[in-house]
Structure formats: C-alpha cells, structure tokens
Amino acid sequence: MKTPGWWAMALCEAVNDQTPLAVAFAGEELVLFRNAAGQAFALEDRCPHRRVPLALGRVVESGLQCGYHGWTFDGASGGCTQIPNLHADERVPARYAARAFAVREENGFVHVWLGEGAPQGALPSSDYQPSGREFTGSTIVNMSHDQYLDAMLDGPECLLGFPHVRLTDFFLGDLRSEQGRVVLERGAVWSTQILPSQFVVDYPLIVRTAVPLNGGTVRVDLLSEDELPLVTLMIATGANRRGTTSLCWRGYVHEQVPARAPLRWRAARLRKQAPFQVKSLIDGAAVAALLQASSRELRGLRQPRLIPVSAVV
Numbered sequence: 001m002k003t004p005g006w007w008a009m010a011l012c013e014a015v016n017d018q019t020p021l022a023v024a025f026a027g028e029e030l031v032l033f034r035n036a037a038g039q040a041f042a043l044e045d046r047c048p049h050r051r052v053p054l055a056l057g058r059v060v061e062s063g064l065q066c067g068y069h070g071w072t073f074d075g076a077s078g079g080c081t082q083i084p085n086l087h088a089d090e091r092v093p094a095r096y097a098a099r100a101f102a103v104r105e106e107n108g109f110v111h112v113w114l115g116e117g118a119p120q121g122a123l124p125s126s127d128y129q130p131s132g133r134e135f136t137g138s139t140i141v142n143m144s145h146d147q148y149l150d151a152m153l154d155g156p157e158c159l160l161g162f163p164h165v166r167l168t169d170f171f172l173g174d175l176r177s178e179q180g181r182v183v184l185e186r187g188a189v190w191s192t193q194i195l196p197s198q199f200v201v202d203y204p205l206i207v208r209t210a211v212p213l214n215g216g217t218v219r220v221d222l223l224s225e226d227e228l229p230l231v232t233l234m235i236a237t238g239a240n241r242r243g244t245t246s247l248c249w250r251g252y253v254h255e256q257v258p259a260r261a262p263l264r265w266r267a268a269r270l271r272k273q274a275p276f277q278v279k280s281l282i283d284g285a286a287v288a289a290l291l292q293a294s295s296r297e298l299r300g301l302r303q304p305r306l307i308p309v310s311a312v313v
C-alpha cells in the first residue's frame with residue numbers, strides 16, 4: 001500500500017554514477033543511479049532475471065549491470081540492453097525488463113513518481129528554496145512512518161531540535177490545512193530563558209511543523225515572534241522495511257537575527273554550526289508518553305489509497 005504521487009527519496013548528492021543507491025520508500029524498494037551525463041534514474045531494486053537486488057551491481061555506460069549474471073538494464077526504460085555471451089543471432093527478450101520510474105530533481109532532492117500514468121502535480125519540495133549554506137543528512141529511525149508523522153505534530157521535540165531553543169507544549173492556534181499539509185504552530189523559548197508562571201506568556205519563537213497529507217515531505221520552520229523565518233528544514237520521510245522510517249533532509253539558516261537572540265545562538269551562527277538537529281536515536285518512552293491530540297486529525301485526513309503495482313513508465 002502506498003500513496004501515489006511524487007516522493008522525495010534521496011539527496012541529489014547521494015546519487016552518483018559510480019555506486020547504485022538502494023532506497024526503500026512508501027512500500028517500494030528502488031535503486032537510484034546516474035549515467036555519465038549526470039541524469040538520474042530509478043529502477044525497482046530487483047533483477048527481472050533471478051530477483052537479485054540490482055543495487056548490488058554496478059553502473060556501466062549503458063545502464064545498471066546486475067552483479068549476478070551481468071545483465072544490463074537501461075535507466076530510462078528498464079529494458080535489458082545487454083546479456084553477456086549472447087550469440088550474434090540471439091535477441092534480448094523484451095519481457096526481461098526492470099520496472100522503471102520517472103525521476104525529477106529539484107531543490108536538492110531526487111523525486112520519484114509512484115503513481116499511475118504520466119507524472120503530474122507539484123513536487124513535494126517545491127516550497128523549499130534555500131539561500132546560503134545548507135545542512136543535510138540522512139538516516140533510518142526505529143519507528144513506523146505513521147508514528148513519525150504523528151509525533152511530528154504531537155511532540156516534535158522528540159524528533160528534532162534547534163540548538164539553544166526549547167520547544168514548549170503551548171499551541172499557537174489550531175491545526176490548519178495549507179498547501180497539501182497539516183500545519184501546527186507551538187511556542188518556543190531561548191534555552192536561557194526562564195518561563196514565567198503566568199498562564200499567558202509571550203513566546204519569542206514559533207516552531208511551525210507542516211506534515212503532508214500525501215507523500216512524505218515534512219517542513220519545519222523556526223520563526224521569530226514576528227513570524228520572520230530563522231531556520232527552514234525539509235525532511236523527506238518514507239516507510240522503510242520492518243516498520244522503520246527512512247529520512248533525508250536539507251535545511252538552512254536565514255539572514256535575519258532576532259533582536260532578543262542570546263549570544264550563544266549568534267556565536268553558533270557565526271561559526272556556521274548546524275542550526276538544527278534531526279534525531280536518529282529516538283526516545284521511545286518519550287514518544288509513547290505523548291498525548292495523541294493533533295495527530296488524531298491527521299490520521300483521518302491521511303487515508304492511503306490502494307494502487308496497483310504495475311509498471312509506471
């Protein structure tokens with residue numbers, strides 16, 4: 001079962017023309033690679049000959065060569081282009097083709113189309129327009145995809161952090177739907193700040209999490225109290241094998257510095273330290289203790305649809 005559409009599956013710099021990259025996303029196991037001209041391709045990570053993972057093979061001039069018997073598959077069509085030791089009068093049977101998927105690269109992500117027919121619609125990273133130095137990474141976390149998206153709304157502090165910033169449980173408004181994502185804002189404070197005891201507090205920072213209704217790209221923004229962006233982070237998420245979740249992300253720090261920012265935050269910025277941390281080790285007890293509030297609404301809105309697993313290109 002998977003959600004049809006474009007999925008961001010890898011960082012562009014992680015896909016090269018030397019070593020195939022295996023990815024498991026949204027119920028599909030794929031292999032990504034480039035040709036010498038730099039064009040990226042996605043094939044099902046399964047050789048049509050004997051079902052060996054193609055990611056164990058190598059990239060050659062005419063495509064991806066399986067590591068077992070050396071058959072080669074074209075990246076664009078998935079067709080078998082070469083079988084070693086074939087006689088001059090023998091032809092490669094057309095049915096020996098790997099499933100090929102449409103690929104588009106934009107905003108530093110490799111996107112793959114998991115859907116029927118011609119690819120359509122905006123890419124999930126289309127609202128990520130970095131300026132300045134980026135910070136990137138990838139990992140696999142030990143929780144299911146649905147749980148990861150739920151926790152991003154119920155308790156994002158379990159999954160990520162901003163140095164010298166403390167997220168609070170105080171919601172600034174209701175859950176809302178915006179550009180294909182469910183958006184929630186919560187108050188945050190500088191970690192040097194002591195929270196006063198009164199019920200209503202002026203929060204100098206806002207953390208806005210936007211969780212996708214379709215696909216898997218989460219956007220997180222750290223904003224000033226005037227809603228000026230300070231840090232933007234895009235996390236591509238996908239259901240991996242055995243209940244785990246694949247993540248890859250890119251993010252950057254914006255130009256503006258809030259007037260009340262503490263010295264240590266300014267110093268970290270000058271030293272070009274990472275302005276956020278995506279956790280790869282997640283505290284299961286902390287996630288289990290989260291109140292399921294906002295995620296209840298997300299579950300209802302994010303109903304997966306069944307689509308056939310036939311070839312799409």
Ligand code: FES
Pocket residue numbers: 047048049050051052066067068069070071
């Ligand atoms: S299993 Fe791939 S070529 Fe035989």
